Amino acid sequence: MSSSIKQPNVITCKAAVAWGAGEALVMQEVEVSPPHPQEIRIKVVTTSLCRSDLSALDSHAIFPRIFGHEASGIVESIGEGVTEFQEGDHVLTVFTGECKTCRQCMSGKSNMCQVLGLERRGVMHSDQGTRFSINGKPVYHYCAVSSFSEYTVVHTGCAVKVSSAAPLEKICLLSCGLAAGLGAAWNVADISKGSTVVIFGLGTVGLSVAQGARIRGASQIIGVDTNPEKCDKAKDFGITEFINPNDCNEPIQQVSFT
CATH class of the missing domain: 3.40.50.720 (NAD(P)-binding Rossmann-like Domain)
Structure with a gap:
């Protein structure tokens, strides 16, 4: 039996892609996969530029990569099992998430979450894969956020719902x-x-x-x-x-x- 729920498709959008250490970012089209279970896809409205992004760009990390780890935006689609967000919600992204079930989160020290902690390997927490690609080849993430893109995918534990009355261009984090x-x-x-x-x-x-x-x-x-x-x-x-x-x-x- 086919599901009546509309399944999100791959999105093509512009992103600032880093191709190598110290190289200038290149604005180009990337493919953004639909969100996986417990993930949301966000239309990025505003992103911050942090010194951490610049330091990582100069490092010998894995490339190509999309940097940016602080953003405000609007939920475009949701993955399987997502109940706390819906399409159209206004959100902020966070690069140190909260799974709400690990020992640290249960103790109140969610900044030390053992599941959604700071991700430096360029992949998503859930499956160590990527949600970006160019011509079928993976483009890696930064802190599992990658906000230097018109659209991005994050785990639900790495996003916070905010009031739709708050102007997204003013509440983007400088965390x-x-x-x-x-x-x-x-x-x-x-x-x-x-x-x-x-x-x-x-x-x-x-x-x-x-x-x-x-x-x-x-x-x-x-x-x-x-x-x-x-x-x-x-x-x-x-x-x-x-x-x-x-x-x-x-x-x-x-x-x-x-």
Whole structure:
């Protein structure tokens, strides 16, 4: 007896494909397979660019490959057994998933999931296969997300449903940099109200430290960077004073404000 449920087909779409270490990404057509059991296929609306993507691109990893591991998008189709998502749902992808059944997930430490942990081999968790191909040959994944593509396939445990009222272009995660910066401010430094904080380097992580320090109530947040163009933007994130070491005639530790 044939099933009345519409089965998704292979999709052809554009993706930024990496063909070798350090090589420029190539925009080209790829085939995206239908989602397997407990997987969803997503139309990617927004993706972040993380330093981890660039570092992996420069490494001697398996190629060809589609990078990107932080995205917002819309569920285009669902695989067999999927009950928590349906077509049209708005979602965020996560590169460290949660299976909800392993020992770590059951203990509340789902960031250490033993089933859907950080996948670096270029394949999917469930079958160690790929969902991308070009001319019948496999194109490998990155962190089992691969968001540098118009469509991608992820395990249901690597996606989170979000409100359709939230603009997808604004809620795409910057999870690596923000988590590192906020974690440094809250958990490592444990910044207290009224503290003076000095931040060396005002990239994504540094600005996230500034946000964390501001939320914790630091009274003085000093940003140090050799790029003067970062000054105004840094102040939007909580920096109260900006120092460019190239403008100083004395060691940075001896600089005072008047």
